[in-house]
Amino acid sequence: MxxxxxxxxxxxxxxxxxAAGELTLETVPEVGVETPRDPDHGDYATNLAMVLxxxxxxxxxxxxxxxxxxxxxxxxxxxxxxxxxxxxNVRVATNRLAECARTILQQGGAAGIQPFGQGQRVxxxxxxxxxxxxxxxxxxxxxxxxxxxxxxLQAVGFETHQEFYINDAGNQMRLLGASVDARMQELAGRASxxxxxxxxxxxxxxxxxAAREHLDASFVGLPVExxxxxxxxxxxxxxxxxxxxxxxxxxxxxxxxxxxxxLHEQDRVSEAIARLKQTGHLYEHEGAWWLRSTAYxxxxxxxxxxxxxxxxxxxADIAYHxxxxxRGYDRLIDILGADHHGYVARIRAAVQALGGQxxxxxxxxxxxxxxxxxxxxxxxxxxxxxxxxxxxxxxxxGTDAARYFLVxxxxxxxxxxxxxxxxxxxxxxxxxxxxxxxxxxCSIIRVADEQGLSPEVGETSETVFIxxxxxxxxxxxxxxxxxxxxxxxxxxxxxxxxxxQELASLFHQFxxxxxxxxxxxxxxxARLGLIAxxxxxxxxxxxxxxxxxxxxxxxxxxxxxxxxxx
RNA sequence: GUCUCUGUAGCUCAGUGGAUAGAGCGUCUGCCUCCGGAGCAGAAGGCCACAGGUUCAAGUCCUGUCAGGGACGCCA
Numbered sequence: 001m002x003x004x005x006x007x008x009x010x011x012x013x014x015x016x017x018x019a020a021g022e023l024t025l026e027t028v029p030e031v032g033v034e035t036p037r038d039p040d041h042g043d044y045a046t047n048l049a050m051v052l053x054x055x056x057x058x059x060x061x062x063x064x065x066x067x068x069x070x071x072x073x074x075x076x077x078x079x080x081x082x083x084x085x086x087x088x089n090v091r092v093a094t095n096r097l098a099e100c101a102r103t104i105l106q107q108g109g110a111a112g113i114q115p116f117g118q119g120q121r122v123x124x125x126x127x128x129x130x131x132x133x134x135x136x137x138x139x140x141x142x143x144x145x146x147x148x149x150x151x152x153l154q155a156v157g158f159e160t161h162q163e164f165y166i167n168d169a170g171n172q173m174r175l176l177g178a179s180v181d182a183r184m185q186e187l188a189g190r191a192s193x194x195x196x197x198x199x200x201x202x203x204x205x206x207x208x209x210a211a212r213e214h215l216d217a218s219f220v221g222l223p224v225e226x227x228x229x230x231x232x233x234x235x236x237x238x239x240x241x242x243x244x245x246x247x248x249x250x251x252x253x254x255x256x257x258x259x260x261x262x263l264h265e266q267d268r269v270s271e272a273i274a275r276l277k278q279t280g281h282l283y284e285h286e287g288a289w290w291l292r293s294t295a296y297x298x299x300x301x302x303x304x305x306x307x308x309x310x311x312x313x314x315x316a317d318i319a320y321h322x323x324x325x326x327r328g329y330d331r332l333i334d335i336l337g338a339d340h341h342g343y344v345a346r347i348r349a350a351v352q353a354l355g356g357q358x359x360x361x362x363x364x365x366x367x368x369x370x371x372x373x374x375x376x377x378x379x380x381x382x383x384x385x386x387x388x389x390x391x392x393x394x395x396x397x398g399t400d401a402a403r404y405f406l407v408x409x410x411x412x413x414x415x416x417x418x419x420x421x422x423x424x425x426x427x428x429x430x431x432x433x434x435x436x437x438x439x440x441x442c443s444i445i446r447v448a449d450e451q452g453l454s455p456e457v458g459e460t461s462e463t464v465f466i467x468x469x470x471x472x473x474x475x476x477x478x479x480x481x482x483x484x485x486x487x488x489x490x491x492x493x494x495x496x497x498x499x500x501q502e503l504a505s506l507f508h509q510f511x512x513x514x515x516x517x518x519x520x521x522x523x524x525x526a527r528l529g530l531i532a533x534x535x536x537x538x539x540x541x542x543x544x545x546x547x548x549x550x551x552x553x554x555x556x557x558x559x560x561x562x563x564x565x566x
Numbered sequence: 567g568u569c570u571c572u573g574u575a576g577c578u579c580a581g582u583g584g585a586u587a588g589a590g591c592g593u594c595u596g597c598c599u600c601c602g603g604a605g606c607a608g609a610a611g612g613c614c615a616c617a618g619g620u621u622c623a624a625g626u627c628c629u630g631u632c633a634g635g636g637a638c639g640c641c642a
Contacts, residue, residue, distance in 0.1 A: 034582070047584060050622070060622080085622070087585070130642065172642050260642095288640055299569070299638085306640040313642050341570055342637045367571060368636070409579070412571060414635060416578065421591095429604085430590070436604050444601045486582070498580065501590080512597090512606040554604070 001100050001112040003482045005076045006044050006090055007031040013071040014048075022066050023056060035479070042081065042089030043475055049086040060086025075099075094465055097474035098526075101533040102457040104477060109540025112481035115157025116489075122158045123324050124150050126335035127247065128165040131240040132176045134203055137369040137406075137417060138337050139243075140250055140390035144406040144547075145366055146335045147252040148493040151545045156488040161255045161329075164247075165320060168236050169260040170313060175199065176239075177232030181224070183208035184231070188220045201387070203242075207235045246391040251399050251547045263319045269311050272319035272354075273304060281353040291318075296349035296358075318350045325356055332361045333491070338368055338414075364491055366411045372418040388419075397422040400548045404431035407546060408497040430501055434542065435551050437504035441535040442552045444516050448528055451517070455532030456525055464526040469510040473530060476506050480537050484545070493545075500541045507534050 010031045018025040036045045049064035056063060064082045071080060078093035103111045126146030127139050150160045179199040185192035187208055211234050263269050276282045282289050289305035304315040324332055344363045351361040371378040371388055378388050394402045401422045409415050445455060465471060487495040516527040542550045
């Protein structure tokens, strides 16, 4: 809310100084405004003078003085100071901060968020698992990152859509059908042979059991090919439903589940191949057709049609991405696991070969999740039966903790997820810390309500908000809209979780230092407004962006509190 | 071997080229007459893996080395 205003004021000052002939600028440079680490250095700062020192061939301190002399005092800039070697430090007028809180209170947590997306259409594709088994924790991480990113981009003015690409074609699916068939034969008491590299997990037996209940009894006696074909479809549907249930439990909602098989059935794959041949991006070599992906920076060219005439997985994915482009999306975002990193260059190349710009497709790589239970690593393997599924994780720790933990780290970092820790309802657990701040505010407002007080931020704030913790809280509230925009531009949803924790921390500090409900009516009114604005922001970041609940009260506390007092 | 992510406090991690490197947990010490103590305050704890370079300024950018994760199919 404030960053742009300060940058504009500085830019105006530069222009005036230039017009006055005191600084000889050819163009007005980009003004970078940052928040200093040390609050003593002001609320916002710029290194403008130091950046200009070289081109102007003037000492940075002198430039800073000149800029400050031409800086118009407005309702945002309270005071300005210069610090060696050339920083310009701005302290925001407290009335302006109070005005920000008032705006948040009136317009809600989204107030002031710059809608730079301008209605551009964005398609996010994420999770996109094979329907050959339950989702694992890695999938859960992509799910949470994807859905949070979708909300985030929506909040900054993009029109976002979310899709799950079902990898339901190819050899893996036949193998799945054969694995289920083997288990089913077992259940029927017949001799069976699990195929080489067949799916071994306990869930295969579950699918087989379900198939026995839903398919006709005589089915077991059919020839192998017929059985496997039917079971492949059955298992696909069954496991996809399982995955969908998990995604819902993670509070993730897709607009479309897009089946790879339909691409083949509707000849989309052959169309895409024909198109690439026509535009000269494919060539024939050793009986196969290759995409010239090296033309767009890939390490080597990639086969799209095999020697035997069958299209590869890449061919289908190219067709899918072409379909996305033809549906009129301005930007495509794919979220992939680090295990698919090597795939990025070729799909980016394909998008460009299909006419996309080099920045049309953005790929977010999520590093892997290491699962722990009480410090002991838990193995994740699809082939063994003992893996912990995403569903089990959500069942164990709950949706809120699962979402928060899976999104709170940078996607570039591998995530250590300790189930015991996430489950613990204690201070270890950041999601409870943030939710507690929200519940605490609700509690105060409930008490105030009983006294006939409603939250408002009055006009006399300069004299009312005098405690440092009040200022810090106000500043944090005012920076929310800037933070949302920054997180969206960088495609870094984890920043929202950090912000939420920092805001909660500042609120708890304020709470410890300043009593809200006091004998002084003016102070009470102002502080009620402050915490109500804090609640708006907490609710927005938790519910609207992170997809986590913002509880009015902490349920387990009342129980514990009751028993503790007894 | 090539590509890629990571390496910052005992642990898990922040840190958009700027000022004295931060948070949470853990450890130690304080704070409940009072709006919810799942909280707050304080202390201890660091050659930012290592070596060069770029610049007014490097934890941050570049190159190399070391260590750990992931990937290198006419699998999906």
